[in-house]
Amino acid sequence: MADRSFLDWPFFENRHRDLADALDAWASAKINVDHSDTDAACKSLVAMLGDGGWLTHSAVDPETPTTLDVRSLCLIRETLARHDGLADFAFAMQGLGTGAISLFGKPEQQTEWLPRTRAGHAISAFALTESQSGSDVANSTMTATADGNSYVLNGEKTWISNGGIADVYTVFARTGDAPGAKGLSAFIVPSDTPGLTIADRIDTIAPHPLATLRFADCRIPKSAMIGDSGAGFKIAMSVLDVFRPTVAAAALGFARRALDETLTRVTTRHVQGAPLFDLQMVQGHIADMAVDIDASALLIYRAAWAKDNGAPRITREAAMAKLFSTDQAQSVIDKAVQLHGGDGVRSGEPVEKLYREIRALRIYEGASDVQRVIIARQTMGTHI
Structure with missing residues (x-):
């Protein structure tokens, strides 16, 4: 069971807590898609997410103009990534693909496309x-x-x-x-x-x-x-400003799943008659994983909270969240693979799939080194 205590942090409102709980229950019951045909799996997941009503969070409603709620986007991506990486991808691309239409589209453009993507009837x-x-x-x-x-x-x-x-x-x-x-x-x-x-x-x-x-x-x-x-360029950067923290949230979901799998492993696997967890070095790895996960969550939901509370740009906060969370998720998952031993590299095992899933997140929507440049320049800008 993934840690849920972070939902009590002051970044969230009750509607966010309800959303996270409802999506977790839905994903546990519904997501079981064959990944052997990637295109077919993605199409199926988009349809499922549309039927479940989750894609209504991915774009604005043309009938009732609102802004995108970044905390909701992050919670959805974190939860879906913890359950299934392709489900997270399917949701994320619906939002990113229509982000420019949501933020800058003319009313007729929004009316033509957003009801279809929000329902899962069109892929963006x-x-x-x-x-x-x-x-x-x-x-x-x-x-x-x-x-x-x-x-x-x-x-x-x-x-x-x-x-x-x-x-x-x-x-x-x-x-x-x-x-x-x-x-x-x-x-x-x-x-x-x-x-x-x-x-x-x-x-x-x-x-x-x-x-x-x-x-x-x-x-x-x-x-x-x-x-x-x-x-x-302004449109593209504004869209990435909104969705970059959600990439970090997906990485956080992967990391949480890796920790969950590892806790099960070290409490059920015995070495010399005692659980693997009893080894102090193993406890040290678990502690490092837990710290990295909480630190990532704090950076992610700080950025999302700031955007939802009227910050015109969150370039620095989003870059920090993406850089730290994706890099540390890679570290958390690597520790999970190590603590699983040979099973950690067995094809199809959860931590093996996570090991392959996480690597791309350190590249797309701004590679880690690009985020460092952004953070440095933004930091210098506040100093001048």
């Missing part, structure tokens, strides 16, 4: 990364050229989560308004738009739907632009 994706501009978003080269009442997209996006199964992509392309970051704009591109093709599917150590998208004279209406021309 966030298409920002290019082969030469992973963390360096300002170096993006994909173009969107104005032509009458249309924009014509040309270029490629890669490492796109939900690539190949998404119904709609939020795409960032250069409209030429200015050099660097100021020249990017954001667009809504349905997956069946002529000129958009899947150039490649990407396999990873923890299977998820990933693809390279190719745009060749892909024509979309000017009404597909999200926000203002040239505001794409």
Whole structure:
């Protein structure tokens, strides 16, 4: 049983505690999806999450305009990750893929897409990364050229989560308004738009739907632009500001599951007639895992609380949460594998799957070293 005492912290309201309890019960009863076909599993999980009503938290309701509640997003990702990494992925991509529409979309854009993604009837994706501009978003080269009442997209996006199964992509392309970051704009591109093709599917150590998208004279209406021309970088960073703490929360969910599995292991596995837990070195590892988990949770829910309470940006807080939580989750899971001995590296064992799942979280949505740069610059900014 995962520790629930953190829900009593003052970061949360009763509605958050109720949400965490209800989702944990639902996930325990419902999530049992065959992962052998990753695309099919993700589609099934999106539908299940929609039917369960959980995706209503992933995007704003166009009928009752509200803001995204970051604490709820984090609690949902933490809980789902603890139960099933692919379920967390399915939820997260629905939110990230429509984040720009939720935060900056025109009413008609929100009305067209958000009811469908919130119900699990359409799958969304966030298409920002290019082969030469992973963390360096300002170096993006994909173009969107104005032509009458249309924009014509040309270029490629890669490492796109939900690539190949998404119904709609939020795409960032250069409209030429200015050099660097100021020249990017954001667009809504349905997956069946002529000129958009899947150039490649990407396999990873923890299977998820990933693809390279190719745009060749892909024509979309000017009404597909999200926000203002040239505001794409600001939109992308604002979306990541909201969702970066949720990546940390997913890492926290993985770490909590690793600790749970380890506590079971060290209390049921006997060495020389006594539980493994009786060894002081084992107790030291357990203590380190518990400290890292609580410290991660404090950073995550501080960032989420700050955003929900009106902070215009939480760049520093979100970067700290993501850097620390993903790095420490890797350490917690590594200890879990070590304490499981040979079973820790047996294919299909829970801690073996966690070991593969956690590694990507230290890379996507801003690699750990990029977070260090952000934190340093933000810290210097407060000093000047």
